[in-house]
Amino acid sequence: MKIAVVGTGYVGLVTGTCLAETGNDVICVDIDASKVEKMKSGIVPIYEPHLDVIFERNIKQKRLKFTTDLESAVKKAQIIFLALPTPPGEDGSADLSYVLGVADQLGKIIEDYKVIIDKSTVPVGTAEKVHAAVAANAKVDFDVVSNPEFLREGFAVDDFLKPDRVVIGTESPRARKILEELYKPYVRQGNPIIFMDEKSAELTKYAANAFLATKITFMNEIANFCEKVGADVDMVRAGIGSDTRIGKRFLFPGIGYGGSCFPKDVQALSKSGIEAGYPFQILDAVMKVNQEQKTSILPKIEDYFNGDLKNKKIAIWGLAFKPDTDDIREAPALYIIEELIKRGATVTAYDPEAMDNVSKVLGNKINYALNMYAAAEEADALVIATEWSAFRTPDFSKLAKKLKNKVIFDGRNLYDLEQMKEQGYYYSSIGRTLIA
Ligand SMILES: NC(=O)c1ccc[n+]([C@@H]2O[C@H](COP(=O)([O-])OP(=O)(O)OC[C@H]3O[C@@H](n4cnc5c(N)ncnc54)[C@H](O)[C@@H]3O)[C@@H](O)[C@H]2O)c1
Numbered sequence: 001m002k003i004a005v006v007g008t009g010y011v012g013l014v015t016g017t018c019l020a021e022t023g024n025d026v027i028c029v030d031i032d033a034s035k036v037e038k039m040k041s042g043i044v045p046i047y048e049p050h051l052d053v054i055f056e057r058n059i060k061q062k063r064l065k066f067t068t069d070l071e072s073a074v075k076k077a078q079i080i081f082l083a084l085p086t087p088p089g090e091d092g093s094a095d096l097s098y099v100l101g102v103a104d105q106l107g108k109i110i111e112d113y114k115v116i117i118d119k120s121t122v123p124v125g126t127a128e129k130v131h132a133a134v135a136a137n138a139k140v141d142f143d144v145v146s147n148p149e150f151l152r153e154g155f156a157v158d159d160f161l162k163p164d165r166v167v168i169g170t171e172s173p174r175a176r177k178i179l180e181e182l183y184k185p186y187v188r189q190g191n192p193i194i195f196m197d198e199k200s201a202e203l204t205k206y207a208a209n210a211f212l213a214t215k216i217t218f219m220n221e222i223a224n225f226c227e228k229v230g231a232d233v234d235m236v237r238a239g240i241g242s243d244t245r246i247g248k249r250f251l252f253p254g255i256g257y258g259g260s261c262f263p264k265d266v267q268a269l270s271k272s273g274i275e276a277g278y279p280f281q282i283l284d285a286v287m288k289v290n291q292e293q294k295t296s297i298l299p300k301i302e303d304y305f306n307g308d309l310k311n312k313k314i315a316i317w318g319l320a321f322k323p324d325t326d327d328i329r330e331a332p333a334l335y336i337i338e339e340l341i342k343r344g345a346t347v348t349a350y351d352p353e354a355m356d357n358v359s360k361v362l363g364n365k366i367n368y369a370l371n372m373y374a375a376a377e378e379a380d381a382l383v384i385a386t387e388w389s390a391f392r393t394p395d396f397s398k399l400a401k402k403l404k405n406k407v408i409f410d411g412r413n414l415y416d417l418e419q420m421k422e423q424g425y426y427y428s429s430i431g432r433t434l435i436a
């Protein structure tokens, strides 16, 4: 099938590449000319494991192309994916200007039947708005379908090629047939394509993200409570996670959820609730707890240094909002760094992939180390903000030689308490006994 993907960020580029992988003819459109040039010359502009291999293969096979020219790309395509940003507007609701702006242009371009598929995360009722925006200029028949994306950064390729489910919101039999055909190669293992109306599909995406964010936040509150009463959150997690009704996944406490999705989507759903006359009480609590959780490690650091962080040298391991990505949107590490700097500390950070992106935001407000041990050089304490695999099994003796004090504040609960006791570290983690 001939496909145009508009927007080549994490979702658009993965979608385009993975659709080319099953033999489709894909052209990806972006307004960012330098990004398009990079992709044309074979460079993947984001860090996403395993994407480079299939990206390269499909470019070689001439199934994957890039352009800034929306008109020529769309005219040749039967299917048009919109993978455009929907960032929070000033009031927290989703900003639809990117999606509706392109929809407006599409109406002027299309000359035959197209299926326009919204992959961006959008509030209930957006398909109707997109339909109206296209229809305002279109002289031909078209369908607008809601097909939310559930990929996780770091696992995006796998999630796209083998999705738990594909959700498709359409009431058009013609569009349904085309999408059934398109997604057939991705659901061979019996994972379902769930068809529904557009509004339910749009809400499914927000409900999934809000539920997962709530699950994490609930565990963060249980962890905070564990610290007050001397229980161990790892034990509680094991105890409840083995109940299949609860499940083992997304029960890991830490320094809050971040990323480009959970924070903005919880906020957007909350706004939609208010607009619809149903303010979600649970989401207000989730947002408040998560905001506090991001810097919950701060008072612990201050306590250790008797309230004075002036000129203390703090090493940070991990800047990305989670491992296996270079994405730093709403990364808890950035909130912690801001608070440390405010208190007069100096920060030296190391992240395997996200340092370039952070340096664009923080510049020389912090130091960037060449590796994890170099970051710890002469540091008064080490803070762990992202659970990259390399941080899970450090050489503790080597680390001890670098650090001024054997002190770790672990926002991701990477180490065994017994091990830290044996190694002689001061070790503060989330929802577990302090090793002092
Ligand atoms: N990042 C994720 O893990 C993820 C997962 C599922 C869903 N989503 C949703 O998918 C959507 C896209 O997210 P993302 O993370 O890929 O965004 P992104 O910011 O990484 O990428 C968006 C891309 O769109 C391009 N763009 C902006 N305006 C354009 C225009 N008029 N024409 C062509 N290109 C244009 C930008 O240059 C950029 O390359 C959002 O709604 C997001 O909520 C994201």
Ligand SMILES: O=c1ccn([C@@H]2O[C@H](COP(=O)(O)OP(=O)(O)O[C@H]3O[C@H](CO)[C@@H](O)[C@H](O)[C@H]3O)[C@@H](O)[C@H]2O)c(=O)[nH]1
Residues within 6 Å of the ligand: 121, 149, 150, 151, 152, 153, 154, 209, 212, 216, 249, 250, 251, 252, 253, 254, 255, 256, 257, 258, 259, 260, 261, 262, 321, 322
């Ligand atoms: O047990 C857990 C699991 C995750 N997190 C945090 O939650 C955030 C989000 O993690 P994750 O869901 O793995 O990453 P995303 O790439 O943001 O993916 C989420 O957001 C995407 C965008 O909407 C959806 O497509 C995915 O299904 C959804 O998992 C990160 O800060 C994690 O550190 C925890 O604190 N504890």
